[in-house]
Amino acid sequence: MDISSNLVRPMDKLLFPFVSIVGQEDMKRALLLNIVDPGIGGALIKGEKGTAKSTTVRSLSQILPSRTAVPGCPFGCDPSRTDRLCPYCAERFASEGPLPSEEVPMRVVELPLSATEDRVSGTLDIEHVLKTGEKRFEPGVLAQANGNLLYVDEVNLLDDHIVDPLLDSAAMGVNYVEREGVSFSHPSRFVLVGTMNPEEGELRPQLLDRFGLSVDVRGDRDTAKRMEVVRRRLAFDSDPEGYTASLREETESMRRRISDARAALSKVSIPDPVLEAVVNITTHFGVDGHRADITMLKAARANAALEGRPAVIADDIRAVATPVLSHRMRRRPFEEEAFDPEELETCLKGI
Amino acid sequence: MPQGNLSFPFSAVFGMDDSKRAIMCAAVCPRIRTVLIRGGPGSAKTVLSRAAGDLTGRRVVNVPLNVTEEMLFGGMDAEATIREGRAVMQRGLLSEADGNILYVDDANLMDQRMLASLLDCVATGRVVVEREGVSGEYACDTLMIATMNPQDTDVSPHLLDRFDLCAYSDFPQDDVRGREEILRRNSAFADDPEGFAAMYADEESELRAGIDRAKRILPLVTISDDLLGVAVELAARVSADGFRGDIAMAETASALAALNGRDEVLRKDVEEAAMICLAHRRNYSQPPPPPEPPQQQEAQDQEGEPDREPPEQPQDDRQDDRDDSSEPPEPPEGEPPDLPQDLRDMLDEMMFEIGEQFRVIDYLQDGRRMIRTTSSRKGRRAMAESSDSTGRYARSRIPEGRVSDVAFDATIRAAAPYQKGRRHGGLAVSIEKQDIRRKVRERRSGCTILFLVDASGSLGVRRRMAAVKGAVLSMLRDSYVKRDRIGMMAFRRDSAELVLPPTRSVEYSYRKLEELPTGGKTPLGQALVTVGEFMTSYSRSHPGESCYIVLITDGRANVPLREGADANEESRELAADLRIPQVRWIVVDASTGYIRFDNAERLAEELEGTYFRLEDLNADRLADSVRSVIG
Known part of the structure; x- marks a missing residue:
């Protein structure tokens, strides 16, 4: 029997469309507000199990606006913000003047629970620094997160030593990596989104303070709404491409609404x-x-x-x-x- | 136990209809990815999981309990990294499980944080690796079959909900004929595995053909709005949180219809689906399914296939064994307004059926049910890091200062990318100071404090309870920092009840405390027996945890266990005999008034515990005293 034939390859697997998520308006609003103004400081989503917390956050990638970045920069520096450049781009800016720019989609970067701290902060190759005087830095998740949305599922289960660099970056917008007297820093500004089930334990107060918004989600008790949830899920599962395509219009208008709001924000x-x-x-x-x-x-x-x-x-x-x-x-x-x-x-x- | 290449045929596994049904559904529907089988030792959980591999033609990839995150999810491939001079990723066990079956035995004993990650990987079908200098992603499309023995610690409700389906496989002890049959089949298989397999070859290939056919039918299966409404309402009636239960109901009922060769979901599919979709999502802190309206059980024979018998439900003879406390309260109020009367009737009948079946499950789970009751109970997710070199090597970390407990694997991996450029001086691998990683070891976390509170009406209850509550709260407040767990058991009238199973969650526990009833007689003996049973099992499932029982009482018992015995004498005897591993006692004397009795003090002596007086009933002082003992 051929097993793999009827399995969807997950790499090309589509995410459930954001615009098709039933209800959960508070959660959606908190997330959208953060996308419109990343300065709000992220969102913490607390709620009972199985209430589409992760599904909603992951599906944000469909409606995230694009942003500008320096092509090829591992830290995704924003060329228009010369005060927030990584050391490489800063050097380039100093010697070559204005940096090149490209439009890239804003992403949902996920921090897996099993991540090790060197992959979160990145690592500094001390030997290389000492031998060549050049800083060589292996970027981590905090580098990928710059300019993007950083999603931590089960944020309350995260190890303390992973939370610390996360807090520092969230507070300062910069990730500092210090090792044996050599330091490296790069911009790391992101929209921090955490989801958690409070039954599993509470969040460290320092981390709680860090979140701009906090919403409690509950499953809808209304039968008709619950049926609609199941119906949409079944429709999506039986034909992900078709279902997603049928909502392209709506997704597009949501995306437009967000970019319009971003453009209008300062006015x-x-x-x-x-x-x-x-x-x-x-x-x-x-x-x-x-x-x-x-x-x-x-x-x-x-x-x-x-x-x-x-x-x-x-x-x-x-x-x-x-x-x-x-x-x-x-x-x-x-x-x-x-x-x-x-x-x-x-x-x-x-x- | 079957050995060798040939595994016990799926169809030859006796009973376990729910487990089989769950696995069959998962084999048919690719959206059903996680199946949990709960059953005591020797309930053929493992046999069935292996047989599932043969049945579906997939390899069964086993996850050992002592698996490291590295092995499971992946990390750096040290050899390739040294060879190539750049970080090369090595995929974990989950990559092998891609397209196969992932088998996790005793999932409840697995580190809960790891289990959470694992379930997420299986649910999303992809593994994201951000470890030790490597960053990558790979596919993991798999069916995960996990087993657990409910006599051990339970999986937290939060993780339990992540399992699409859960089957309870305990075999009724009194089914003698069934047991004989199992024995017969087992010995037949042991004597002649090939011959035995041949006997079941037809059934096996029929099952396979059924699965293949069902896969083809599944995309065509429809579920009527009425039945979907019933499915959703059933989930609501068992107070399942969230939508996973509803979605699983719809998927499973469809898969069952397809397995029966139908393209339409019938009522009996929904009923069968409920057993494997909702039993584990049932929320005990809210009213269980009402057993009231019994139109009657002609429900069963709605177009059934002759070869699919309803699961054995030894319900009737079990009823009487249940004690009053598990008597289901009133049915939840507030009927959904949008269901027509005939559907409501159907729902009620089904609820009755399912309620009965759930009660069998409760019975099988027996005392365990109590532990499952609150949603505040946590798994053992927060393992405490142990600072000495004992405990399980869980992960590695960049060290601060001197290192004695070197994580060699991680150190070599850290050095690997730079090997090409380094001077080796005759060594195969050149390791420099910045490569050193130390091991992070984990042990089950530190401390559990169980308050055993005399809630009888004998004296100054209100003031005392205020102090006790205050103390419990005060201890809970800093339990986050100290990583303690606080629990509470109260005794009054004729029983002791676990009001608050050991937890770290503050919010949930507060409500429990508020509701604590008081008044009645003092069943001290019963309390000692109950707490002994609970803590013995608790400490067994939390090795390395130091446990304290804080007994708050005036020590004046007046409900003997044996009729006619002296209650005080009896409780002292019990106390003298009571030895619970890893548990120390603190006795707080709550007696007040001019005449002081020494009951509590003598009890403390028998328990070899520390003795305090609750002199001025000050919550903070009580908390401090307890803390000073614990240190």
Whole structure:
């Protein structure tokens, strides 16, 4: 019997279309906002098992916009940001002037749980450095992630010594590799997306803080919706190419919506009352630090851009308040999260 | 046990209908990729998995339990790297499994993090390697058959859900005729494997032909909206989380229809699918399937194929054995509004059937069920790294400072890419300081603390419970850092109940604590027996873990185990006899009032435990005291 004949080769296997995922609007929105403005700081998706967390994140690759990169640069440097170049590109820029540029698709780079730290940060060949005075660096996942989306499934199960370099890069946008007095650094700016099932244990607080947005997903209990989920899945599984092709139009328009939003982002205005409301909200809910303010503002602006609005309005804040605040609210241990939409409304009255 | 090249024929495996059905479905439907067989030792799990290889003409690739991430997923090929002077990837076992069957025996004993990665690779059909200087990706289209013995620690519900199908293969102990038949077939096979195989050759080729035919039919199989609705609703009724159960139901019911030569899913396909799709996804923290509306079981004979008998369900004689605590509560409320009445009836009938079958599973799982009850229970994913050179070599790491425990394989791999350029001085491999890697060894993690709490109404319950809860919470709070597990068992009236199985998860445990009921008599003896049983099994499945039982009581028992015995005398006897490996006792005396009894103190002596007084009922002080003992 020929076994391989009816097996799909996984390399060319298609991913379930993003636009066909039923419901899970909070998760989708959190992800889209981050693509529109990578400065939001990523998204943590917590939820019970089997709620299309991984499927959704992986399928983002279908709708990610393109970006500019220096051709052949292993770190995917953005030629327009000369302040964020890797040592190679920086040297080239210093001697040759403006760098060449090409459009490349933004990718979903996955960090497998079994990754070793040298592959995460990359390795520095000390011997080569000492012998030739040249730095030779073997780029790792953090190099691939630059300018892309870095996805960590089961982020709460990740080893601490892998989390550390991840945190450093997420915080500074630069990956520093130090070994025996020789150091190397390269840009590593990425949208960090983690998924986890809280039943398996919680996330280290430092890592939790790092995520701009946090959403809780649940499976839909509605029979009709669940049937639709199964129907779409069966349709996709029985003919992945055909199914994907039938949604090409929708996928394309989603992609356009994202690139339009990205282009419009800097033009979206933030009226003063909105700014005041944001500060009011974070104060009211007892979230300390400016990071929450900034994240909320950025997320609200990205939301306005995504909705095609010229200015941020109260609805934008409503849409992003929970994912911004939920994991930041200073919770006394074991207290239920107390996010009261009514309190939010009072804060929004001024707009 | 079958030996040699010839394996025991699939069709000759007696019983195990669910397991066989699950494997057949997976053989037909390429989207069903992971099958878990749960059964006690000697329940032919392994035999069946090997037979599945023969049946489907695929090679069975075995994953040994002590497999390293390197071996399983792949890493650097040191030899090729040295030869070529650049990092060359070597694929792991999963590459061999591509197009074949991957067999994982005792999957529950595997490092849970590795199991999570493994399941993800199988589900996505690809393996991503980011290890030791190599980065690559390869295909792994495989059917994974895993087995586990439910008497050992369970796989966490989260990982359990990742298995598309799960069959419970325990053989009813009282089926004497069945056992005889198994024995007969086994000895016939042992005496003359070839002759035995020949006897079943026809059946085997029929099965093969059936699978081939089903593969051709499968793309044509349709499922009506009604039955799809029923399938989805069934999943909802057993409180399965997420959508994996629903999708598995649809796929499996279709595969079963195809195996029966039909292009349309019938009710009985959905029913059979439920057994292998939903039993392991059933959520016990929510109400189990209602057994109420029994129109009756003429359900079975809806166009059945004569050769497919319904699985043996020794249900009736088992019913009485169950104790009251597992009596299913009320059926979940809120009927789906979008199902017409006749479908609802069908659903109820099916639910009844399935409820019965699930109860058999619960019975077979016996005491284990309790451990499965909460979703907060974690697997042993967080193995503690051990700093000395004991424990399992799990992975390697770039060292800080001096290294004594060198990971030779990783060191050589680290040096491999640079061999061409290095001066060797007569050595085959030139290793320099920066190549050195040290071993990271793992041992099951440190510490489990089980609070055994007297929840009887005898004295100052509310204040005491407040202190106990406070202490448990305070300990849970820093358990994340310390990697401790905290559990709680409460005893009152006539039994002891595991309220909170040992967990590190704070959020889930809090709710459990809130709901803790109090009041009633003090069954101290029963509590000692129950905790003894639980912790003995627990420590066995968590080797290397140091366990502490914090007994909080005034020590005044008043429910003897033996009728008429002195409850206090009895509990002291029990305490003296109770020896649980790896477990130490801490007794906290919760008695208050002018007259102090020394019951708790004497109990502590018998248990050879540390004794404290819960003097001022201060939660933080209690937590600190316990911590000081644990160190």
